[in-house]
Every structure is written in structure tokens, then in C-alpha cells.
Amino acid sequence: MGILSKIFTSFAAVVADQLQSHRLYYGKVVNPETGVQVDEALAVIMRAPRTYTREDVAEINCHGGPAAVKKTLELSLRAGARLAEPGEFTKRAFLNGRIDLTQAEAVMDMISASTELGREAAVKQLSGGLRDKIEALRAALTELLALTELSIDFPEEDVDYIPAEGLKERGGYIRERIGKLLSTFEEGRILREGLRLAIVGAPNVGKSSLLNALSGSERAIVTEIPGTTRDTVEETINIGGVPVRVIDTAGIRKSECPVEKEGIRRSKAAMDEADIIILVLDGSRKMEEQDPSFFSGEKKEAKKSRIVVIINKIDLPQKLSPEVFGATFFQKGRDDVVRVSAKTGEGLETLTFRIREMVFGPGRDHASEAAINLRHKMALEEADAALARFLEGCGRNLSPEFLALELREALGAVGGIVGRTAPEDILNLIFSRFCIGK
Ligand SMILES: Nc1nc2c(ncn2[C@@H]2O[C@H](COP(=O)(O)OP(=O)(O)OP(=O)(O)O)[C@@H](O)[C@H]2O)c(=O)[nH]1
Numbered sequence: 494m495g496i497l498s499k500i501f502t503s504f505a506a507v508v509a510d511q512l513q514s515h516r517l518y519y520g521k522v523v524n525p526e527t528g529v530q531v532d533e534a535l536a537v538i539m540r541a542p543r544t545y546t547r548e549d550v551a552e553i554n555c556h557g558g559p560a561a562v563k564k565t566l567e568l569s570l571r572a573g574a575r576l577a578e579p580g581e582f583t584k585r586a587f588l589n590g591r592i593d594l595t596q597a598e599a600v601m602d603m604i605s606a607s608t609e610l611g612r613e614a615a616v617k618q619l620s621g622g623l624r625d626k627i628e629a630l631r632a633a634l635t636e637l638l639a640l641t642e643l644s645i646d647f648p649e650e651d652v653d654y655i656p657a658e659g660l661k662e663r664g665g666y667i668r669e670r671i672g673k674l675l676s677t678f679e680e681g682r683i684l685r686e687g688l689r690l691a692i693v694g695a696p697n698v699g700k701s702s703l704l705n706a707l708s709g710s711e712r713a714i715v716t717e718i719p720g721t722t723r724d725t726v727e728e729t730i731n732i733g734g735v736p737v738r739v740i741d742t743a744g745i746r747k748s749e750c751p752v753e754k755e756g757i758r759r760s761k762a763a764m765d766e767a768d769i770i771i772l773v774l775d776g777s778r779k780m781e782e783q784d785p786s787f788f789s790g791e792k793k794e795a796k797k798s799r800i801v802v803i804i805n806k807i808d809l810p811q812k813l814s815p816e817v818f819g820a821t822f823f824q825k826g827r828d829d830v831v832r833v834s835a836k837t838g839e840g841l842e843t844l845t846f847r848i849r850e851m852v853f854g855p856g857r858d859h860a861s862e863a864a865i866n867l868r869h870k871m872a873l874e875e876a877d878a879a880l881a882r883f884l885e886g887c888g889r890n891l892s893p894e895f896l897a898l899e900l901r902e903a904l905g906a907v908g909g910i911v912g913r914t915a916p917e918d919i920l921n922l923i924f925s926r927f928c929i930g931k
């Protein structure tokens with residue numbers, strides 16, 4: 494407030510100290526040393542506790558050009574303000590109990606969201622979607638702990654005494670809920686970090702054309718000369734709301750040219766790192782002319798569901814016999830193959846649909862209620878392991894004291910997700926990920 498009164502004069506002729514809370518005032522930013530006006534601006538004072546951080550806040554909205562902002566900032570600093578550390582406002586909001594740790598993380602997700610789906614997921618988390626689920630888990634664990642401890646205190650009496658079977662059943666149910674949350678990790682990772690998708694295939698089948706068609710730009714060079722793309726080309730594209738890092742690669746064939754050989758090595762590396770591989774075939778040429786044998790056996794069994802086979806150039810007369818496929822490509826049925834033309838755009842919608850399905854699961858193309866991140870995953874796995882030991886202990890009729898220890902560990906891990914038990918270094922790690930003051 495003091496700083497604001499030094500550098501801002503309201504046209505409403507109110508001294509800055511007496512500005513009403515949550516009311517926007519029109520005025521000017523002045524250099525207090527010279528009295529010279531720097532900019533016309535709007536200023537607002539928001540008194541605690543109805544603020545983002547639950548502390549008093551003063552904001553100046555000046556004109557957006559870099560010079561006006563820089564000068565206003567400079568005057569504020571000279572008047573006694575300091576720059577916020579990365580994530581400082583959100584950290585204060587967390588420390589003052591306005592939001593929990595999952596909501597603080599959601600602020601970061603929101604700032605870095607590059608697509609609608611990413612934004613939607615961040616909003617859900619920001620409004621407490623994940624926090625509520627975690628709090629419900631904590632409540633269930635606390636209840637189970639209370640029941641377990643009851644049998645420590647009153648081992649012989651049957652005041653509400655729950656036999657081991659009852660404890661096991663409840664414990665099993667909590668594990669199921671943890672399992673459901675854990676299963677959203679992959680989706681959360683993709684919405685936050687983007688999906689890595691590699692386009693691979695023989696030279697000249699239209700890989701670069703496909704990248705260009707998907708991104709709606711001329712990102713990669715396309716020519717009729719086989720071997721055009723030498724290095725991998727990356728572009729982040731919004732595919733049906735999913736942020737996708739598409740990697741166009743050099744066509745794979747036998748080559749003696751050292752440049753091409755290095756390109757091909759990079760193509761294979763991109764394939765290894767990809768979440769989804771798009772294998773492109775040229776429909777206007779015979780299979781023998783685009784030998785994809787490099788591909789078979791390249792990927793491990795577990796990853797086969799992550800491969801989309803595409804026949805490109807369907808606008809031309811077709812020479813690639815579809816029957817070849819069933820045998821060649823992992824017994825994939827013909828229905829699995831997506832037919833497109835990078836030139837006319839035909840079939841690209843089906844491809845988009847297929848990619849979304851791979852992210853959200855078959856028949857489901859919307860995001861989960863709450864999708865967890867790596868920190869949540871590690872904590873949930875810790876809780877799950879403790880619960881597994883608890884259940885095993887119940888089976889062996891271990892003494893309730895030991896069982897309660899496991900439950901306390903699970904509770905600690907789950908509590909850490911919302912920040913009830915998070916140590917300082919974890920907090921610093923989370924907030925330093927913010928690249929701006931927010
Ligand atoms: N008619 C038709 N031509 C296409 C289509 N897609 C690509 N082409 C043409 O095929 C040729 C090769 O296209 P590229 O996109 O450069 O192929 P590539 O797979 O990236 O080739 P390399 O980088 O050499 O491995 C170009 O002449 C394109 O115009 C298509 O759907 N229809």
C-alpha cells in the first residue's frame with residue numbers, strides 16, 4: 494500500500510492509503526522524484542483475506558508495451574518493492590491455507606497448458622477435483638486406522654470390534670481406489686508434457702507431407718526425391734486437443750552415405766522414444782518398393798498397441814495390396830490401417846480420432862476427472878505398497894500394532910499429495926518449477 498501511494502495518483506482524488514478494497518481506480522503512475530507522469534494506469538488494492546495469497550495485494554495495470562511496464566516496475570522497485578521469486582504468490586497462497594498442493598501444481602499446469610484439453614484438466618485440478626479424491630482416501634484410511642487401533646485398545650471386548658476379514662475388505666477397497674487414480678498417470682503425463690509421436694517409413698512415402706498436413710504449415714521440406722529428410726524435424730501440434738510433439742524422420746533404407754546413415758540412426762532412436770509410432774506406407778507403390786522389414790521386430794511386444802499403420806497417397810491409383818498387411822504387420826487386421834492422403838487431407842480426421850483413442854482409451858475421448866502427475870504417482874505407489882503389507886499382515890493375523898504402522902505410512906504418503914505432510918525441499922522443488930512470479 495505504501496509503495497502504491499508513492500507512485501500512483503488516483504484521478505478520483507483519493508489518497509492511495511484510503512482506496513477502497515477491490516475497487517479499480519483510474520489514475521497515473523508518476524515518478525515520485527520528479528513528479529513526471531510515466532503512464533496512465535488502473536490500480537486496485539485488495540485487502541486480506543479475499544485475495545489470491547490471503548495477504549494484502551496491490552496491483553497496477555499499466556499499458557502493455559515493454560517500456561511502460563519496465564518503467565513502472567523500476568519505480569515500484571525503487572519505492573521498496575522486490576521481484577517475486579518463481580511461484581512465490583502461489584506458494585504464499587498454499588502456506589496461508591487457501592489452496593492445497595495439488596491446486597498449486599494446477600496453477601503451473603494452467604500456465605503451461607498448450608491445448609484445450611490440457612487447460613480443462615488443469616481447471617478440474619485447480620477447482621479441487623484431485624484434492625477431493627485424495628481427501629476422501631485420507632478419510633477412508635483414517636477410519637481404517639481407527640478401527641485397527643480399536644482392536645489394540647480393546648482386544649477382548651467386542652465394542653464395534655471388526656474382525657480381520659472386515660479390515661481386509663476395507664483395505665482392499667481403498668487399494669482399488671488408489672489403483673484407479675494410478676491408472677490416470679499416463680493420461681496426465683500426456684496432457685502436461687505432450688505425446689511423442691514419431692512418423693517413420695521408407696523414403697518418399699510422404700512422412701514430411703503428413704507432418705505438414707497435420708500442422709497446417711510447411712514445416713518440413715517435401716520433394717519428390719527419396720531421402721529428402723536427413724535429420725529429425727520436430728513440431729508441437731494440437732491434435733484433437735492433445736498436445737503432440739510430432740517427429741518427422743529420415744526415410745529408412747540401406748544406405749552407404751554417412752549423412753543418410755546418421756539420419757536413419759536418429760529415425761530409429763526417435764522410434765524408441767516415441768509414445769506412438771506412425772508407420773507410413775505409400776499406397777501407390779508395391780510393398781517390395783518400400784521394404785518396411787526394418788520395422789518388424791523393432792518394437793517390443795508390449796508396445797505394439799502403440800503403432801498406427803497408415804497408407805498414404807490414396808488419391809493416386811493404388812498398387813499396395815491390402816492383403817499383404819495382415820501377415821506383415823503384427824497380424825493387425827485391415828480395419829486397423831488408416832488410409833489417408835497427405836495431399837488432399839482425406840482420412841486425417843480418422844487419424845486424429847485414433848490418436849485421441851490411444852490417449853484416453855477405446856470409446857472414450859474425454860479427459861478423466863482427475864489425472865495425476867509423477868509426484869502423485871510416487872506417493873500413491875508408496876501408499877499402495879503399505880496397504881499391500883497391511884493386507885498381508887491381516888492374512889497372517891499380525892498384531893494390530895504392526896498393522897497400524899503400515900496404515901500410518903499409507904496416510905503419510907497420501908497426505909503428502911495435498912501438502913499436509915510435505916517437507917520443505919519438496920515444496921521448494923514444486924514452486925521453483927514456475928518460471929514466473931505467479
Ligand atoms: N499424390 C500424392 N502425393 C503425395 C502425398 N503425400 C506425399 N506426396 C508426394 O510424395 C513425395 C514425397 O513426399 P515427402 O513428404 O517428401 O516424403 P518423405 O516420406 O518425407 O520422404 P523422405 O524425407 O525422402 O524420406 C512428394 O513429391 C510429395 O508431394 C499424397 O498423399 N498424395
Ligand SMILES: [Mg+2]
Binds near residue numbers: 701713715721722741
Ligand atoms: Mg521427409
